[in-house]
Amino acid sequence: xxxxxxxxxxxxxxxxxxxxxxxxxxxxxxxxxxxxxxxxxxxxxxxxxxxxxxxxxxxxxxxxxxxxxxxxxxxxxxxxxxxxxxxxxxxxxxxxxxxxxxxxxxxxxxxxxxxxxxxxxxxxxxxxxxxxxxxxxxxxxxxxxxxxxxxxxxxxxxxxxxxxxxxxxxxxxxxxxxxxxxxxxxxxxxxxxxxxxxxxxxxxxxxxxxxxxxxxxxxxxxxxxxxxxxxxxxxxxxxxxxxxxxxxxxxxxxxxxxxxxxxxxxxxxxxxxxxxxxxxxxxxxxxxxxxxxxx
Amino acid sequence: xxxxxxxxxxxxxxxxxxxxxxxxxxxxxxxxxxxxxxxxxxxxxxxxxxxxxxxxxxxxxxxxxxxxxxxxxxxxxxxxxxxxxxxxxxxxxxxxxxxxxxxxx
Numbered sequence: 366x367x368x369x370x371x372x373x374x375x376x377x378x379x380x381x382x383x384x385x386x387x388x389x390x391x392x393x394x395x396x397x398x399x400x401x402x403x404x405x406x407x408x409x410x411x412x413x414x415x416x417x418x419x420x421x422x423x424x425x426x427x428x429x430x431x432x433x434x435x436x437x438x439x440x441x442x443x444x445x446x447x448x449x450x451x452x453x454x455x456x457x458x459x460x461x462x463x464x465x466x467x468x469x470x471x472x473x474x475x476x477x478x479x480x481x482x483x484x485x486x487x488x489x490x491x492x493x494x495x496x497x498x499x500x501x502x503x504x505x506x507x508x509x510x511x512x513x514x515x516x517x518x519x520x521x522x523x524x525x526x527x528x529x530x531x532x533x534x535x536x537x538x539x540x541x542x543x544x545x546x547x548x549x550x551x552x553x554x555x556x557x558x559x560x561x562x563x564x565x566x567x568x569x570x571x572x573x574x575x576x577x578x579x580x581x582x583x584x585x586x587x588x589x590x591x592x593x594x595x596x597x598x599x600x601x602x603x604x605x606x607x608x609x610x611x612x613x614x615x616x617x618x619x620x621x622x623x624x625x626x627x628x629x630x631x632x633x634x635x636x637x638x639x640x641x642x643x644x645x646x647x648x649x650x651x652x653x654x655x656x657x658x659x660x
Numbered sequence: 661x662x663x664x665x666x667x668x669x670x671x672x673x674x675x676x677x678x679x680x681x682x683x684x685x686x687x688x689x690x691x692x693x694x695x696x697x698x699x700x701x702x703x704x705x706x707x708x709x710x711x712x713x714x715x716x717x718x719x720x721x722x723x724x725x726x727x728x729x730x731x732x733x734x735x736x737x738x739x740x741x742x743x744x745x746x747x748x749x750x751x752x753x754x755x756x757x758x759x760x761x762x763x764x765x
Contacts, residue, residue, distance in 0.1 A: 373675075375701070402673045404672075404699075404701060430671065430673075431671075
């Protein structure tokens with residue numbers, strides 16, 4: 366089927382405002398997400414404790430044709446949060462952490478023994494990537510089924526994290542010794558994927574920014590992907606529908622469907638299409654450069 | 661006869677523009693087999709269905725294959741026996757992937 370390019374996104378990542386926000390505005394955005402028939406919504410709340418507006422939003426998706434994942438800060442996770450989430454429309458609750466230590470603190474509270482146990486969202490950085498095998502082992506030991514390595518949030522001001530060949534070579538044998546196939550792993554980095562699934566092609570089929578996915582930032586700016594620092598519009602003054610149908614989004618998709626010139630000699634170019642183009646934009650300020658992780 | 665049911669865990673939607681394009685093409689007698697008109701997701705697997713696949717999928721609500729074929733035979737310019745053969749093969753593939761299940765009447 367030639368359904369590679371979608372009119373409406375299938376998945377939206379929405380990082381909720383960190384300050385008190387206009388609840389009516391957030392509810393209006395939630396209604397629009399449903400009207401556009403988005404199928405997957407990943408809500409992320411970095412506030413400790415979880416903000417009341419987060420659960421109001423969660424409730425607005427109850428009984429709708431949408432799979433809702435809620436990521437909360439590891440420090441904000443509690444039995445009450447798990448209970449509240451499971452009473453709503455949330456399919457998966459994830460604790461966002463950046464260290465094994467934070468995972469142990471959650472375990473110490475007995476939350477991985479709860480009837481509705483949380484998954485882990487492990488933000489990979491240059492300071493913690495070596496812990497990935499231990500993170501996987503921890504999940505296996507604590508019967509954590511969902512392990513997500515989330516998309517980097519890149520504003521364009523920070524250097525994106527990319528694995529070097531040496532780093533991947535270090536990780537590969539340590540990962541291959543683990544029985545992680547029972548885990549439900551979510552991997553967005555096309556250069557991390559082969560370490561876990563060397564026999565399978567990366568599933569996305571080229572950069573999905575502004576195609577199957579969109580990102581709503583805490584300030585309601587809409588970007589093509591959490592990792593692509595390019596503002597398509599702001600939901601404070603523009604509807605999601607207008608942003609999705611905008612010429613800027615169409616032009617971006619036209620560009621992203623072509624592999625960068627730097628990939629012309631690569632046999633994977635037509636499938637890979639330059640890897641993570643958001644990371645490329647963050648690193649080079651150009652939309653026609655390849656993923657800096659490809660070296 | 662076995663009834664066919666969609667897996668309720670599958671999330672799916674029709675794509676409005678390609679759907680209109682496919683039906684327009686069908687009306688003109690064009691080959692629209694490769695035009696995807698819906699997307700289905702289950703357990704990390706995505707399927708894209710063409711217009712015939714989508715219409716079969718939408719009818720997996722407890723009908724039998726014969727009932728689905730009878731309902732569709734007037735809408736597609738294809739012999740009923742061929743349509744039935746296609747529908748059986750298509751549903752078997754969906755069942756293998758866990759997107760539908762059969763239940764005895």
